[in-house]
Amino acid sequence: MDFTILILILPMLSFLILGIGGKWFKPVDAGRxxxxxxxxxxxxxxxxxxxYFTAPRTAxxxxxxxxxxxxxxxxxxxxLHFDLGIMxxxxxxxxxxxxxxxxxxxxxxxxxxxxGEKGFQRYYAFLSLFTMSMxxxxxxxxxxxxxxxxxxxxxxxxxxxxFYYTKASAVAASKKAFIVTRFxxxxxxxxxxxxGYYGGTFSFTPDAMSLVTGGAVMLPLALGLMFVGGAGKSAxxxxxxxxxxxxxxxxxxxxxxxxxxxxxxxxYLVARMFPLFIAYAPDVxxxxxxxxxxxxxxxxxxxxxxxxxxxxLAFSTISQIGFMIVALGxxxxxxxxxGGLGYMASMFHLFTHAMFKALLFLGAGxxxxxxxxxxxxxxxxxxxxxxxxxxxxxxxxxxxxxIPPFSGFFSxxxxxxxxxxxxxxxGWVMTIIAAMTAFYMFRLYxxxxxxxxxxxxxxxxxxxxxxxxxxFPLMFLAAITCVAGFxxxxxxxxxxxxxxxxxxxxxxxxxxxVIAIISISLATWIYMRxxxxxxxxxxxxxxxxxxxxxxxxxxxxxxxxxxxxxxxRCISTPxxxxxxxxxxxxxxxxxxxxxxxxxxIRDLQSGQVQQYxxxxxxxxxxxxxxxxxxx
Amino acid sequence: xxxxxxxxxxxxxxxxxxxFSVMTVCTRHIVRSATYxxxxxxxxxxxxxxxxxxxxxxVQIMVYAGGIVVLYVFSILLTSGDGDRAEKLKRSxxxxxLGATIGxxxxxxxxxxxxKFTTITDPEPIETNIKTIGHALLGSDKYxxxxxxxxxxxxxxxxxxxxxxIARKR
Amino acid sequence: MEYxxxxxxxxxxxxxxxxxxxxxxxxxxxxxxxxxNATDINxxxxxRFLFPTGLEGHFFALFSIAISAAETAVAIAIMINIxxxxxxxxxKNLNEMKW
Numbered sequence: 001m002d003f004t005i006l007i008l009i010l011p012m013l014s015f016l017i018l019g020i021g022g023k024w025f026k027p028v029d030a031g032r033x034x035x036x037x038x039x040x041x042x043x044x045x046x047x048x049x050x051x052y053f054t055a056p057r058t059a060x061x062x063x064x065x066x067x068x069x070x071x072x073x074x075x076x077x078x079x080l081h082f083d084l085g086i087m088x089x090x091x092x093x094x095x096x097x098x099x100x101x102x103x104x105x106x107x108x109x110x111x112x113x114x115x116g117e118k119g120f121q122r123y124y125a126f127l128s129l130f131t132m133s134m135x136x137x138x139x140x141x142x143x144x145x146x147x148x149x150x151x152x153x154x155x156x157x158x159x160x161x162x163f164y165y166t167k168a169s170a171v172a173a174s175k176k177a178f179i180v181t182r183f184x185x186x187x188x189x190x191x192x193x194x195x196g197y198y199g200g201t202f203s204f205t206p207d208a209m210s211l212v213t214g215g216a217v218m219l220p221l222a223l224g225l226m227f228v229g230g231a232g233k234s235a236x237x238x239x240x241x242x243x244x245x246x247x248x249x250x251x252x253x254x255x256x257x258x259x260x261x262x263x264x265x266x267x268y269l270v271a272r273m274f275p276l277f278i279a280y281a282p283d284v285x286x287x288x289x290x291x292x293x294x295x296x297x298x299x300x301x302x303x304x305x306x307x308x309x310x311x312x313l314a315f316s317t318i319s320q321i322g323f324m325i326v327a328l329g330x331x332x333x334x335x336x337x338x339g340g341l342g343y344m345a346s347m348f349h350l351f352t353h354a355m356f357k358a359l360l361f362l363g364a365g366x367x368x369x370x371x372x373x374x375x376x377x378x379x380x381x382x383x384x385x386x387x388x389x390x391x392x393x394x395x396x397x398x399x400x401x402x403i404p405p406f407s408g409f410f411s412x413x414x415x416x417x418x419x420x421x422x423x424x425x426x427g428w429v430m431t432i433i434a435a436m437t438a439f440y441m442f443r444l445y446x447x448x449x450x451x452x453x454x455x456x457x458x459x460x461x462x463x464x465x466x467x468x469x470x471x472f473p474l475m476f477l478a479a480i481t482c483v484a485g486f487x488x489x490x491x492x493x494x495x496x497x498x499x500x501x502x503x504x505x506x507x508x509x510x511x512x513x514v515i516a517i518i519s520i521s522l523a524t525w526i527y528m529r530x531x532x533x534x535x536x537x538x539x540x541x542x543x544x545x546x547x548x549x550x551x552x553x554x555x556x557x558x559x560x561x562x563x564x565x566x567x568x569r570c571i572s573t574p575x576x577x578x579x580x581x582x583x584x585x586x587x588x589x590x591x592x593x594x595x596x597x598x599x600x601i602r603d604l605q606s607g608q609v610q611q612y613x614x615x616x617x618x619x620x621x622x623x624x625x626x627x628x629x630x631x
Numbered sequence: 632x633x634x635x636x637x638x639x640x641x642x643x644x645x646x647x648x649x650x651f652s653v654m655t656v657c658t659r660h661i662v663r664s665a666t667y668x669x670x671x672x673x674x675x676x677x678x679x680x681x682x683x684x685x686x687x688x689x690v691q692i693m694v695y696a697g698g699i700v701v702l703y704v705f706s707i708l709l710t711s712g713d714g715d716r717a718e719k720l721k722r723s724x725x726x727x728x729l730g731a732t733i734g735x736x737x738x739x740x741x742x743x744x745x746x747k748f749t750t751i752t753d754p755e756p757i758e759t760n761i762k763t764i765g766h767a768l769l770g771s772d773k774y775x776x777x778x779x780x781x782x783x784x785x786x787x788x789x790x791x792x793x794x795x796x797i798a799r800k801r
Numbered sequence: 802m803e804y805x806x807x808x809x810x811x812x813x814x815x816x817x818x819x820x821x822x823x824x825x826x827x828x829x830x831x832x833x834x835x836x837x838n839a840t841d842i843n844x845x846x847x848x849r850f851l852f853p854t855g856l857e858g859h860f861f862a863l864f865s866i867a868i869s870a871a872e873t874a875v876a877i878a879i880m881i882n883i884x885x886x887x888x889x890x891x892x893k894n895l896n897e898m899k900w
Binding site: 641644645648649652653655656661664665668671672675678679682683684686687690691694695698699702703706707709710711724725727728729731732733735736739740743744748749759763764767768774776779783786787790791793794795797798 | 802803804805806807808810811812813814815816817818819821822823825827828830831832834835838841842845846849850851855856857859860862863864866867868869870871872873874875877878879880881882884890
């Protein structure tokens with residue numbers, strides 16, 4: 001498995017080459033280099049997955065955790081050291097496959113989406129950087145390496161969101177993303193340090209002996225703080241504010257980062273620390289679950305009234321990540337047969353969601369490319385003009401709504417089953433949210449492809465189907481979405497590593513499908529026709545709620561208030577005043593003093609010989625007097 | 632102290648020198664300043680004669696009084712003539728100069744007068760005839776001055792060349 | 802012997818006063834001559850009264866006369882050159898080498 005190091009090195013090389021030498025490349029060549037390196041990475045990832053999952057299982061029936069590379073970078077004590085290396089275990093190999101596949105699709109798609117853009121080479125360089133960082137994150141052997149790549153991912157995200165750096169809104173959005181995630185990473189870092197100190201090691205498997213006294217008590221706090229970091233990256237409430245704004249970046253970037261890969265880093269973190277959570281902090285895990293549930297509900301309600309298609313998809317992402325977090329949060333043990341189902345469900349949903357969400361975003365990109373606008377008002381009736389996009393988008397919507405035989409049904413079903421196992425309330429709450437998901441996704445679908453055509457816009461510029469470079473990824477991802485549901489995921493990934501054969505719980509399955517179909521029908525009834533009297537009536541009746549939801553429940557305003565009125569005015573301004581006037585003033589005073597003194601002394605060198613002689617004589621007389629007095 | 636001829640001459644010379652040196656630096660006309668310098672130099676030569684150094688005194692008259700003062704008068708007449716009545720001296724400069732001078736004089740006189748010089752009057756003073764001077768000046772033994780002699784002659788050469796170079800017409 | 806030294810001290814400090822106070826550069830040079838002569842008197846006096854068997858002071862004074870003559874010559878040459886350039890030899894005009 002030594003070739004796995006190439007999976008990290010290839011994108012790094014392509015980032016360096018394209019980043020430093022980008023201006024000497026023709027744009028097309030830069031794109032080809034990036035895509036080539038990524039295709040190799042994808043191939044290697046598939047190879048790794050093949051070798052890993054076809055290897056014989058160990059005596060306990062689990063897949064062995066392989067560490068082809070692990071070297072100590074910064075040693076503190078024998079047990080406490082920062083390592084860098086590659087760890088292969090079921091979830092990291094699965095993530096390798098997901099990341100490289102989606103990244104490859106995005107690379108191909110960007111060939112024609114970003115054609116003619118200034119900074120094409122820079123774009124591909126950043127994509128390679130991001131891919132490398134994300135791959136490094138998932139194969140991390142210890143928490144500190146994960147943190148390192150976590151930060152790299154944040155930087156790449158910042159660079160990519162702010163790609164159109166001349167647009168003020170893009171710059172603001174990238175800053176917001178970076179600052180919010182960085183702020184969350186403060187909690188992450190504190191959590192890491194607590195974990196390292198009380199757990200005695202930075203690796204993911206502290207043995208009980210190395211727990212320092214009080215470790216068992218402090219570990220929940222440490223793990224909770226680490227989750228705060230994950231919450232920032234995965235856009236959990238209230239740290240979700242950056243994700244909708246991050247849609248300012250190019251759409252393929254949104255597909256890669258904000259749908260499939262970076263935002264699931266938080267989920268991956270919890271999954272990685274899952275054994276520790278179960279062993280030492282099960283209550284924290286359940287709290288995490290409720291946070292995820294609330295986030296899912298919150299985001300779904302906002303998504304119902306958004307008019308910008310990328311915003312709808314962004315909130316949908318937040319909601320689906322909420323699902324994944326909930327699935328992890330409802331676990332009560334490591335045994336998938338009793339209480340540990342959520343782990344597998346979450347990972348399965350991560351896999352399928354990455355595929356169909358990337359598909360949705362790339363499809364949205366195709367639509368935006370056709371009508372040159374993000375707003376739903378510019379769309380409508382596009383099914384006549386863009387058949388491939390239409391079909392693939394429909395497949396993805398059905399998947400996310402949870403309709404069999406698409407992949408979303410299987411993964412969502414497992415999550416609902418786990419939730420019902422934990423508590424009926426949780427189960428019903430998540431089912432309702434699933435219904436809302438179906439509802440707003442189909443509202444989006446009808447709004448784009450059915451409904452009233454925007455005749456003026458279409459006369460000016462007839463929308464057309466996108467070129468092959470854009471439709472091929474759509475078709476590929478749609479194909480995966482169709483078949484992924486039938487992968488025996490539980491045999492590969494499960495909470496205790498043993499093979500778990502997924503069986504559909506009939507009650508849960510039928511309930512969810514029925515509810516999904518009801519939501520879809522509701523959406524169809526309301527939104528399919530050119531005029532939407534029911535929607536307008538509902539909007540007028542619940543005008544205040546509608547308003548609040550379209551302003552995202554004013555959470556951004558709350559943040560603005562807290563930061564500007566409270567933090568800036570009461571804390572930052574006095575400190576800034578102090579810094580400018582006292583600290584700088586002191587140094588300015590020193591400089592002024594030096595200046596004034598030197599001004600005075602300068603006159604001593606007047607060029608007048610007689611003055612020089614005078615001073616000379618005075619000095620000599622002073623010396624003589626001194627000598628006289630001392631002898 | 633007995634009133635010998637020597638002491639009378641000495642007091643006369645002392646007063647002569649003091650008065651004229653003060654007048655050299657206080658007068659406003661520069662030509663008068665040069666003239667008073669001439670008198671001071673004559674007085675100095677007189678001191679040398681009084682001390683018994685006839686050769687030194689003659690050299691003093693020849694070089695200083697005969698050469699340098701002439702040079703000064705020439706250059707004064709060349710540069711400013713006598714028409715240069717500079718403006719009155721600034722008060723502060725006067726006070727400063729006077730103060731420094733008086734202070735310095737006080738200190739030096741204090742040191743000089745309180746120091747116990749051990750004068751040797753008994754042994755026979757050396758003959759300062761030309762033969763001795765000549766042998767000493769050009770002798771290369773322990774008390775010979777041939778090296779400084781040659782060095783001074785080179786210095787004089789350098790000064791001649793330098794003076795010529797500086798003051799030549801362009 | 803001290804009386805000789807008093808005379809030379811008066812001459813010396815008169816020269817210093819003149820150096821500080823005069824505006825004409827040539828007057829300053831004259832003051833310098835006074836100073837040099839005062840020191841020559843000192844050498845001669847010390848030789849005569851403290852070391853009558855030797856001639857060191859005598860020769861020192863001799864060489865001092867020679868050297869001050871040379872130095873005066875060069876200084877006056879410089880003054881002439883300055884006069885040619887600025888038509889003026891007031892010392893307050895010669896203050897270029899300052900800050």
